[in-house]
Amino acid sequence: MRTKRRIHFCISLCLITLSIHAQQTADSVDKQWVFSGYAESFITLSTKGTKDGKISEFQYNHNRYGTPKLNHGYVDIEYNGSRMRMKTALHTGTYVKDNYSAEPSSLRPLLNASLGILISKPKNIWIDAGIFPSYIGFESPNAFDNNTLTRSLLAENSPYYLSGIRMNHPLSFGHELNFFLLAGWQKIIPAKGNSLPSFGVQWINKIDSDNKLNWSFFAGSDSPDDQRKIRYFNNFFWQRQSGRWSHIIGLDIGAEQKSKKDNRYNHWWSPVLITSYSFHDKLKAAARIEHYNDRNSVIVKTSTGNALTGSGYSMNLDYQPNTNFLLRAEWRKLWASKEVFYSATTSAKQASYVTLSASYRFRKSF
16 A cells, blocks of 8 residues: 555656646747547448447457447647647547446546656657557557558557656667556556556667667556566567558567466467558558467456467558548458357357448647
């Protein structure tokens, strides 16, 4: 309890310090406010009916069959000053309903709520505190950030959002380090009974304009103190642009103690390869192959009790008539060694479906 109070005190002190500094500098900088919004609607079609219209228990985007739905929509307002910045965003959709179900109901509408100050102007080092997008992986709930319509299994089962404190530290020659003190593994508030903060590190290497390497590391626990199991997680990816071609290779590797103070670990891992080709500025196609292996059910827990060990592939076609509007169609097939997908009457080992989506965004500065 004392440790948790210290953590809450440190975070509160940081927020107070940020607020005081922001008040001192806000009047002396040129204000730049940005108002933006985003919405993605979709429909997923399959020849097989499913329980509650869902594909599975471990997918959080586009996870409905049969009827048009809003996957994700948000409105965002941000302020960017020379020494202070802040961002607040509210969101809704089936993604929010599924992925934020473990959070208190009053906090689920918060996509982003962060405040930051510049602590070194020559080195462009910022400290931010609050709720913010995850630093792990190359995919996000925003359709415009991804080469495929649906999210990969490794993205769906690693954090999309985090809360705590982060500090960025740009280095020379395209390198950057980011450090994180967090409430937990995709947690807005710490898990009940857990007083241990989580820690994260990200290293980005932009080799040149066409190549980017990324390593993200997480260490922490999702268990109460009396059952504490430490989790270690690594995400690696390489992005390469070559003319009309674009390639992404990603790999997740994780380990968690089998019990408190145990030297034995349960492991999970997931590779993915995504290749896309631009026919011209408005038309693009992409293909994906992936695998997910969590044989000890560390991350993926199903109502059948079966662990997720499976693979899949997909192909999609994108039409983007302008920078703010995106139409997509994707066929995807997933299969597993055991019954982990929903079907009309029971669980199934496979899922095959077509998803159509339309996305729109806007951004205004004032």
